[in-house]
Amino acid sequence: MLGRNLTIVVEFILLGFSDLPKLQDVLFGIFLIMYMSILLGNGLIILITKIDPSLQTPIYFFLGNFSFLEIRYTSVTLPRMMMDLWTKKRNISFLDCALQLCFLLMLGGTECLLLAVMVYDHCVAICKPLYYSLIMNYKVCIQLVIGSWISAMTIMIGQTYQIFSLPFCGSNKLNHLFCDIPPLLKLACGNKLTNELSIYIDTVVFAIVPFLFILGSYIKIITTILEMPSVTGRYKAFSSCSSHLIVVVLFFFSAIITYSIPKSNSLSSMDKVLSLFYTIVTPMLNPMTYSLRNKDVIAALKNLLPKWLVL
Template sequence: MDRQKDLVDVNLTSIMEFVLLGFFDIPNLQMFLFVTFFFVYVITLMGNGIIIFITGTDNALQTPMYFFLSNFSFLEICYVSVTLPRMLVNLWTQKRHISLFACATQMSFVFTFGNIECLLLTVMAYDRYVAICNPLQYPLVMNHKVCVQLVAACWITSAPIEIGQTCQIFSLPFCRSNQINHFFCDIPPILKLACGDTFLSEMLLFTIAVVFIMIPFLLIPGSYSQITSTILKLPSARGKAKAFSTCSSHVMVVTLFFGTAVIAYLRPKSKHSSRMDKFLSLFYTLVTPMFNPLIHSLRNKDVLMALRKLVP
């Protein structure tokens, strides 16, 4: 009788919670990974926090470009905080269980913040386009009210869609293994555990990836082709260098984030592998947020000057 009760409990547990395997396949490096990811988290929080602070307090940085950069840095803090703390706990305790509700919540936030990042990077490209291609209209077109509305639209557009997608995925029956071969609740590895028809979920994932990743990814090069054409027509070499320097930081972040996101979610299903999925996910969830402040600081004289003011 007791054995039957234990089996019922095990089956109930397997339905009510998942196991995030993370980097279980390299057991000898668990502590090394913990220390590495801990420092990544601290650097990400400090770097993006400093960007938010200086863009909010330095009068020279009270422009639309730095308003968007500040919001982007805040988003990066939110994005990395959805996955890294739990991953650190899992590495430290080696207890990888996550409840069904916690898994769904994490998935919803990860993809909401990811979609917002795609849209915000597109808005930042549009801001550079207006500033360089239509400088006389820039103060009128990109006034503070418009900037706030654009940022708000990024958040409002993404959240309901991802909540709906998460509800649709977690309405599926999960009667196979409860082990997710990933370090966070990502959609592809979770769909592998569903025993129902996942065609609708896969099509929904692909459609949202096209709308939030592929379309913005195509719009940004379109903006920069116009920007490049305008810059090349400038008579001053110094003006060209300054314009290119202003845009280069954004281009680097776009390339790093979109490059890995496109490969992760728009490559054929047959090309998916757990190891590659985890590797790509590390780039757009951890590496980009960590390098964002560094990229914008080293290639921006205004930010460097504001940073120097913080050092007595």
């Protein structure tokens, strides 16, 4: 006991979709289909970028790493959500909640940086094609990927430690689908100003700065494309960038709104919807946007799978 009628929280209850009791089984089925689609789609992207000789280029190296990241990112939250829907038991221990948040932040931060790395690759390929092989050599690609992972890991572990260093007392009901910063801060006691400031700084570093870098890179890319004399060349360049742009808009739009808007002014139901976009919808759309709009990926899939699977 910390004081009169004040109990230390040792576990949390994820309310999730408990307000929709009649739809629990339906939601479980929907999430199961989405999860299998994510595993299958991103798994195929990883496979073809590893074994197809025509895809042994920097952009497909980054795409394979991005698909691997998407699988890991979704697996942090979605299996747990499905288990809660199936068993109707929504409790999660203090340690499990901390681990879930830590991996969610690390993988989410890495995804932001990796999306920026991918647009940098596009920018070099379109704006400096003669120097592309020199700039984007294998060593540089490895360094960019490792740097994205390490940068996010070190900072987000510290962020998680800060959050769970706060005392949690009173209610243990998290009105969310998984352990995330906004609902956890609502339950925390004590002075949270330092934590909130740290969250905004991390949002700027891992979301807003990469997004602005991506925006600036696309302005440069579009300017270069419009100057191309060939209509075919312009179409091919726009087509190669459009898939990445779709993923960027979906992911950054939902993530930035979730972590930058003051939580006292936001709706919990809206938070849940937005969280589904950056944890489930984007990873599910990633293989479709890159495969359906990319002739090289389609050709690689046709070589790998029976024709009736890709028609």
